[in-house]
Amino acid sequence: VGAGIPAFFTKTGYGTLVAEGKETREFDGEWYVMERSLRADVALVKAWKADKSGNLLFNKTARNFNPLAAMAAKVCVVEVEEIVEIGEIEPDQVHLPGIYVQRLVLNACPEKRIEHRTVRSA
Structure with missing residues (x-):
């Protein structure tokens, strides 16, 4: 879609x-x-950084399906760790243009359960 x-x-x-x-x-x-094709009413997407126009940068594997989900939805709501001014993200770095984003939600300190390193004692 x-x-x-x-x-x-x-x-x-x-x-x-x-x-x-x-x-x-x-x-x-x-x-x-x-x-x-499947059309979603709402896409809930997680990105690393956005500018105030909604242009997005994804971190690592978040780039796999988040852009596709955003493009296939009528409304896309994005949770980001950082919102920067327009122009601070180079055009060639944008992973998803802001045209697909309707709402930005800032979560500057998200809990990253999967990114914690687990070490066993020997």
């Missing part, structure tokens, strides 16, 4: 209950079922 693709053809599900009632087509001797 975020890329403007309302539906796509996939081999997955062809010939199963999933394909019942859906359009199917043959391409190059293979059969495909048409699936509609």
